[in-house]
Amino acid sequence: MNMATSVSNTGERRSQQNTRPACNTTSFQKKSRSKLVSIPGTRPSVQNGQLIVSTGVTSLDYVIGGGLAVGTLLLVEEDKYDSYSRMLLKYFLAEGVVCGHHVFLGSARDPPEEIMQDLPAPILDDIASDAVNMGQVTACDSEDQGSMKIAWRYQNLPKVQTALASSSRFGHYYDASKTMARELREAVKCSTFFLPHELPAQTHAEPSPISEAYRLLLHSIQELIQREGFDGTAPQQKSRNILRIGLHSLGSPLWADDICCEEKPTQASSLTSFLYGLRALLRSSLCTCMVTVPSHLIQNRAIMDRVTRLCDTAIALESFRGSERETNPLYKDYHGLLHVKQTPHLNCLVCEAPDTKDLAFKLKRKQFSIERLHLPPDLSDTVSRLSKADVAESARLLSSACGGLATSNKHLDF
Amino acid sequence: MLLDVIQGTENGGFVIIQDTVECCGRQLLQSCIAAALHREEDVHVLAFEVCEEDLRLGLDRKYEQRLCVHNGYTDPLGWSEHPLFTVHQFMAEELNAHLSGSEESKPATLIIDSLSWVLRHHPPAVVCQRLQELRRGGALRRVVALLHCDLHQQSIVGSLCHLATAVISVVPGNRGQQAVAKTTRRTKSGKVTHEEEYFSVKEDLTVTVEARPSLHGRPQTEEDEHEADPAANLTFNLRLSEGEKEAKEKLSLPFVFSEEKKSALLQPRPGSGRIVYNPDASDDFDPEDPDDDLAV
Numbered sequence: 241m242n243m244a245t246s247v248s249n250t251g252e253r254r255s256q257q258n259t260r261p262a263c264n265t266t267s268f269q270k271k272s273r274s275k276l277v278s279i280p281g282t283r284p285s286v287q288n289g290q291l292i293v294s295t296g297v298t299s300l301d302y303v304i305g306g307g308l309a310v311g312t313l314l315l316v317e318e319d320k321y322d323s324y325s326r327m328l329l330k331y332f333l334a335e336g337v338v339c340g341h342h343v344f345l346g347s348a349r350d351p352p353e354e355i356m357q358d359l360p361a362p363i364l365d366d367i368a369s370d371a372v373n374m375g376q377v378t379a380c381d382s383e384d385q386g387s388m389k390i391a392w393r394y395q396n397l398p399k400v401q402t403a404l405a406s407s408s409r410f411g412h413y414y415d416a417s418k419t420m421a422r423e424l425r426e427a428v429k430c431s432t433f434f435l436p437h438e439l440p441a442q443t444h445a446e447p448s449p450i451s452e453a454y455r456l457l458l459h460s461i462q463e464l465i466q467r468e469g470f471d472g473t474a475p476q477q478k479s480r481n482i483l484r485i486g487l488h489s490l491g492s493p494l495w496a497d498d499i500c501c502e503e504k505p506t507q508a509s510s511l512t513s514f515l516y517g518l519r520a521l522l523r524s525s526l527c528t529c530m531v532t533v534p535s536h537l538i539q540n541r542a543i544m545d546r547v548t549r550l551c552d553t554a555i556a557l558e559s560f561r562g563s564e565r566e567t568n569p570l571y572k573d574y575h576g577l578l579h580v581k582q583t584p585h586l587n588c589l590v591c592e593a594p595d596t597k598d599l600a601f602k603l604k605r606k607q608f609s610i611e612r613l614h615l616p617p618d619l620s621d622t623v624s625r626l627s628k629a630d631v632a633e634s635a636r637l638l639s640s641a642c643g644g645l646a647t648s649n650k651h652l653d654f
Numbered sequence: 655m656l657l658d659v660i661q662g663t664e665n666g667g668f669v670i671i672q673d674t675v676e677c678c679g680r681q682l683l684q685s686c687i688a689a690a691l692h693r694e695e696d697v698h699v700l701a702f703e704v705c706e707e708d709l710r711l712g713l714d715r716k717y718e719q720r721l722c723v724h725n726g727y728t729d730p731l732g733w734s735e736h737p738l739f740t741v742h743q744f745m746a747e748e749l750n751a752h753l754s755g756s757e758e759s760k761p762a763t764l765i766i767d768s769l770s771w772v773l774r775h776h777p778p779a780v781v782c783q784r785l786q787e788l789r790r791g792g793a794l795r796r797v798v799a800l801l802h803c804d805l806h807q808q809s810i811v812g813s814l815c816h817l818a819t820a821v822i823s824v825v826p827g828n829r830g831q832q833a834v835a836k837t838t839r840r841t842k843s844g845k846v847t848h849e850e851e852y853f854s855v856k857e858d859l860t861v862t863v864e865a866r867p868s869l870h871g872r873p874q875t876e877e878d879e880h881e882a883d884p885a886a887n888l889t890f891n892l893r894l895s896e897g898e899k900e901a902k903e904k905l906s907l908p909f910v911f912s913e914e915k916k917s918a919l920l921q922p923r924p925g926s927g928r929i930v931y932n933p934d935a936s937d938d939f940d941p942e943d944p945d946d947d948l949a950v
Contacts (some may be wrong), residue, residue: 322816323844349786349817390907396920436787493782493813500813501778537816539809561846562838 279480279526281339282310283410288588293339293482293528294411296331299610301411303599304553305583305592308530310482311523312584313515315551317535319559319576322489325532326355327603328557329486331414332530334359336484337428338412344431344464346457346487348494352432355488356425360414363606417605429468433460435495451507453496454514461485462521471525485522485529490514491547492534500537508543515550552584557601570615574600578610655837655849656863659820660689662763662796664841667819668789669798670769672811677833679800679824680704680767681855684712686798687765688859691717695795696762698753702726702741702771709767712859724752730771741775745784753793761795764788768800769814778810782817827852832864 285292285306292307295314301307308314318325336343337359345352388395438456448455465471470483491497491511498505515531522529535556538544548554559576560566578599585591598613659669660682669686673679690697691713697720701709706723713721724739732740743749753762766772773781788794803811803823815821820839827834832852840846852864894902911919919930 321840321844321846323840323846326844389910392916393919436783436790492816493779494786494817496779496783498777498779500816501807501810503807503809534816537809537812539807562848 279482281335281341282482283307285309287592288586290586293341293484294335295328295530296333296335296411296414297328297608297610298411298413299601299608300328300555303578303580303594303610304555305594307410308528308553309584309586310526310528312528312552312586313519313522313550314528314530315548315554315581316530316532317554317556317581318489318532319557320536320562321559322532322534323561324557324559324576324601324603326488327416327608329488329530329532330355330359331608332484333486334362334414334420335412336482337420337425338362339482340428341482341484342429342431342468342470344433344461344483344485346433346435346460346485347489348435348453348492349489352434356430356432357419359420359425360416361418361420362424363413363415413606415606416603416608431460431464433457439496449509450513450517451496451510454510457487458514458517458521461518465521465525465527470527480526483525483527485527487529487531490531490533491538499540499543500534503539505540505543508540512543512546512550515547519550519552548581551582552586554581555579556581571600574602574611574613576601577613655839655847656822656835656851656853657861659822659837659839660686660861662686662689662693662798664819665761665795666789667796668785668817669796669820669822670815670818671798671800672803672815672821672823673800674802674804674825677824677826679822681859682822682824682835682853682861683765683767683798683800684709685855685859685861686763687721688713690763690765690796691720695720695760697721697765698762699723699765699767700726700739700744701767702730703768712857714858726771731775741772744772745776745780750788750791750793753788753791761793764794764797766797766799768802770800770802770805773806773810778813782813785814785817 279291282291282293284290287306290309292309294301295304295308304314316325316328333343333345333356343356345355347355433456435453435457438460439453450458465483466473468483470481489495491499493500497507497510499508499511511533518529521527531551533544533547535544535547556579557576558579560568560571560574561576565571578601580594580597580599583591583593596612598615599610600613601608601610662669671679671682671686687697687699687709694717699709699721701723705727706725709723710718710721726739726741729737730739730741731737732742753764769781776784785797785799789797801811801814819841820837823836825834825836832854834850835853836848836850838846838848850866852866853861854864855861
């Protein structure tokens with residue numbers, strides 16, 4: 241049972257919503273008179289009517305404004321050991337498989353078949369809603385023990401509303417401990433690009449703004465779009481479909497790019513030219529793309545800023561593993577911080593930003609949850625204040641405008 | 655964890671031993687060679703920095719034929735007529751043939767001493783691609799490389815360590831002769847573990863690991879001392895006596911209803927937000943307009 245079915249059946253959606261247990265649903269249905277074709281796995285955004293797809297992680301969909309718009313590019317800046325960004329890429333591809341989209345995977349490090357075999361298994365629909373609601377209900381039950389004397393009207397409400405969720409379900413849940421069944425995976429069309437197989441042994445270094453590896457990748461994507469008719473050129477296609485492109489670790493040295501190794505790379509504009517060409521391809525076809533970049537290796541901030549500007553939505557993952565924050569009691573429930581660096585404004589003046597910038601993520605077995613980071617108030621005298629050196633260090637690490645609030649909260653002295 | 659990495663239990667790994675001029679990591683490299691030989695594997699060593707005799711020092715005699723040292727020390731850049739092994743051959747296809755040359759198809763271990771030498775003569779992106787190609791070739795079980803991290807920019811070291819499955823950094827410890835090894839290991843599933851240990855390498859190239867060095871940071875005892883009672887030493891009384899506590903409990907609060915009314919009100923209702931108004935005795939509930947300004 242596919243939750244995100246065609247848009248024209250609003251009545252069907254309403255009945256689907258009623259069968260779920262009543263837990264902050266609204267009965268508001270936006271009347272959409274749009275002439276959009278109904279493609280499985282997509283729906284129009286409630287904010288601006290753009291056709292959006294789910295990224296595979298429902299809390300990430302909420303953070304970037306409902307979902308990933310078709311024709312846009314999502315940039316994920318990798319965490320230090322590439323554990324969680326790889327997981328996000330797998331969720332993205334798994335969502336494509338479950339929705340029946342065409343999937344394209346480009347990689348230079350691991351063979352794409354390995355990544356595809358490692359996709360998480362989707363959780364069937366009724367079990368998923370139970371699993372998610374179970375989490376919320378048990379939170380309520382534990383509060384009954386301390387039944388309140390004065391504020392008893394609030395005793396059944398959950399203690400802190402940390403989970404970010406929108407009212408209507410869009411997207412699926414995945415079980416990270418199981419891999420997707422082979423039949424499910426083979427039911428969708430999957431194209432791959434593995435750089436060591438495609439790159440000829442002797443590369444003739446002609447001067448060009450884009451390196452050979454990226455040129456081959458771009459050419460491969462363009463050929464696929466034209467062949468399968470994602471840009472509308474093939475008129476015999478009756479049912480349109482979406483192409484999901486996942487590119488792993490662009491900009492790393494394995495893509496024959498030296499922006500990670502040098503401060504003044506010889507081909508500094510190679511990745512940016514590729515992204516420019518890729519975005520042009522995406523805008524003119526029914527595709528979405530997720531790109532992961534090891535930004536912690538890129539030395540030149542200007543290059544990273546250009547890469548961020550060229551992508552539509554940009555998020556950065558910062559994992560606590562291996563850093564001194566791992567032992568910090570404030571962060572003990574989470575695996576890392578998530579910074580939203582950029583959200584697009586597509587055909588509108590205002591962009592959708594999450595209402596809080598202190599976001600932390602946690603990879604649970606059935607869910608990749610992104611939550612508001614709550615700092616407990618500093619009530620005691622004995623807590624040690626961060627010294628100036630610590631603040632400067634953390635400001636250097638979280639050098640974006642969106643992050644850094646977690647430490648600055650501690651720095652305020654009342 | 656250092657011993658696990660040296661023993662090399664997992665396949666397809668790429669281990670980088672980072673050292674500096676203050677503390678040399680070559681002994682750890684030699685202990686990796688010794689451990690691989692003990693496991694009766696073929697070991698190929700690309701030696702650029704020390705001569706072959708120094709590398710063979712301390713190794714067990716009976717495994718000699720399993721160890722193949724490619725001598726890049728005498729003539730690394732190929733200046734003489736017939737160089738034994740040059741740094742450019744690292745990139746070449748013949749190396750693959752060398753490595754898979756043995757009759758038994760048991761995968762070999764490749765030891766590179768050192769990677770810094772190779773990075774001096776080839777661009778780092780190319781070296782990364784070549785290492786990945788060697789790992790994927792199937793002829794190698796494991797690659798262990800020595801990297802002098804003070805010879806390169808941080809970005810190059812970072813890019814190489816990004817490719818590695820385990821990184822051992824050797825730093826001098828503050829406890830006399832012992833050195834500290836900081837090991838970071840990353841499994842295929844993305845799990846990362848980190849450990850710091852004192853270690854020492856004996857004459858026969860076995861590694862002994864000792865206790866972890868003490869963690870830096872604020873000592874924990876300081877916090878315990880400050881847990882003083884804030885209500886002590888005050889000129890006014892903040893505590894309640896027993897009788898006062900009882901009186902406080904007995905006080906009936908407003909809006910405390912009976913249990914049935916409470917549970918009735920607590921039932922989850924659709925569209926919460928009802929206003930329940932119970933007028934008090936003193937409330938004057940007059941439905942007429944008190945201000946007389948409605949034109950009724």
